[in-house]
Amino acid sequence: MANWLLEGGRVVDPATGRDGRFDLLVVDGKIAEVRAVGGAGGRGANGAKRRKPPAGVTVIDVSGLIVVPGLVDMHVHLRDPGMEHKETIDTGTRAAAAGGFTTLACMPNTDPKNDGLAVTEYIVAEARRRGVVNVVPIGCVSKGSRGEELAEIGDMVRAGAVAVSDDGAPVSTAFLMRMALEYTRFFDIPVIDHCEDRSLSASGVMNEGPVSTALGLKGIPRASESVAVARDLALAEMTGGRLHLAHLSTRASLEEVRRARARGVRVTCEATPHHLILTDKAVAESSYDPNTKMNPPLRAEDDRDALVEGLRDGTIDAIATDHAPHHDDEKLVEFDDAPFGIVGLETAVPLVYDRLVRSGQITLTRFVEVLALNPARILGLAKGTLAEGADADITVIDPARVRTVDPKRFQSRSRNTPFGGWKLRGWPVLTMVGGKIAHDADASPRR
């Protein structure tokens, strides 16, 4: 295995409190040494005091670049098994590597659903065979995600599942949610819920409000989310189970989370880049582009502001992409008929970096917390840090690189993004997984 010295980059690693210029020595797939460059301040003394790299070590000059723990996306739909025309473990993990993610957790709404040993074992084995990043499966809460009886949770956990969810759909009844929160306490894993009361969202296709009225589209009210959030929080409080709320989209949901936390409820939550950056106006401005249709829907400016505030103040623990690939033939139809969801793995870093870090809304430290450290902690993974001894999962970002999002160049098998044509600054340029280069933007034919 190749050994590396990543020299002269700005290392940001909240788990160890490091933020400054450090050299990273990678030996046998682990972080072997983290060495400050040129003492306090770094620049100037740079080079003079540098020791020669040990024999057999390849030096990579990362000066001017940002070096962070490999990013962890805790909400990805890999579509494998069963919907390989949308994505596979092969193409999905390549997309992850290209986007700077070194670990992803995949949702169980495949075909067949991941509700037992067989599919969990398939995903783990296939990821080992073909995956270029780490893949951890999420199992179903209920058999077939039908919401009737619990899935084979113990079997799936023993085979590598790190959480359970019926995502794509909410956990259907309060009774089943109670059972899941109680049962998963034995394994100390979170129950991840897609919060939606389907009697309220019904056949809605976008946020319910002035924009949906103007466009003549059926709305999904904010309450369809916050009603379900309130239910889940009450059950987490009653059972003492660990609850994780997926892709929150409204101000009211965050207020519920804050209140529950103050009472000691064990709850974490995530938001997506698109809910943090876009609003329902995107549906109008794009003239009904089906790539602005997702569930939960893009909300109003006030909700988006609340999400950014929640990201800043710690209410939101993680940014997750909800990467949801769909084939053009399925997605590029009338808005009403299109499936929900967009791809996210290859745009998350530049979107969050450009729109939230560069604009001063969150710090680089917070960026690493929500995209690496916290999702790793929520899923119980020994990831999200560049501490000595940790796996050499490393993401290098070029804060000066400007590129336009070109869906035709995605590694993903699907191109359903509303961000095509966006010019963004701050792109991942090198992704290392366990000391192996999983993606090198400058080694590929086009940059």
Ligand SMILES: [Zn+2]
């Ligand atoms: Zn969902």
